[in-house]
Amino acid sequence: MKQLIPILFAGLVIGCTNTSKSENNNIKQPPTASVTGKHVKGSTSSSAYIYNHATNSDVIYFGYEYSKEQLDSVYGECTRFLEDADPCYGGAAYYYEEKGVHLIFEYGNFNGPNEKWVCAVDMTKGYYTLHISDSLEVKVGDNINDLNLSHHKYVQEFERKQRNDTTRLHHRVFPYCDCPPFFVIEYKNDTITYVRYDDICV
Numbered sequence: 001m002k003q004l005i006p007i008l009f010a011g012l013v014i015g016c017t018n019t020s021k022s023e024n025n026n027i028k029q030p031p032t033a034s035v036t037g038k039h040v041k042g043s044t045s046s047s048a049y050i051y052n053h054a055t056n057s058d059v060i061y062f063g064y065e066y067s068k069e070q071l072d073s074v075y076g077e078c079t080r081f082l083e084d085a086d087p088c089y090g091g092a093a094y095y096y097e098e099k100g101v102h103l104i105f106e107y108g109n110f111n112g113p114n115e116k117w118v119c120a121v122d123m124t125k126g127y128y129t130l131h132i133s134d135s136l137e138v139k140v141g142d143n144i145n146d147l148n149l150s151h152h153k154y155v156q157e158f159e160r161k162q163r164n165d166t167t168r169l170h171h172r173v174f175p176y177c178d179c180p181p182f183f184v185i186e187y188k189n190d191t192i193t194y195v196r197y198d199d200i201c202v
Helices: 004-025 068-075
Strands: 049-052 057-061 080-084 091-096 101-107 116-123 129-133 136-138 155-163 166-173 182-188 191-198
Touching: 057 068, 068 091, 091 116, 129 191
Parallel strands: none
Antiparallel strands: 049 057, 049 129, 080 091, 091 101, 101 116, 116 191, 129 136, 155 166, 166 182, 182 191
């Protein structure tokens, strides 16, 4: 019996060590960026971003400025570009229909079009994932029942619309902030068909 104790102890140590390694291997690594933007001081929070979940790369951060060439290198050719050059309230929109990504940039800090940052995104296809927090990510094609937003106390639904067989949910993120981000999901037959995240005052 005395001889078995060291053997059992050694077995427990090895087992725990292997378990720890296995758990460490399962920790999700943050996605990488293929282009480097410039954070604009006084813009939105950069904690939210979108990325390619298939490759865990191609991060585009909210609150960062990117050139059209950088965006084209991530999403392909821009299919439509709109701009309002008002230096205080203007902005620009880049449409990448093939990937189902529409990026909206806001102008501000009194620098006009010389300084703009990502403030909103629309997604209509499932190529990219919206990351709101480490515990909340969503993409087109997800099942709405798997999202379970009731667990996220910082997300508050304030409006629900029904049109034919499509449901549209409107949320505020961090609702007690002075200017909370705006988060929209549409789903049909429990499948998410549209995602929008808007980090400007609405």
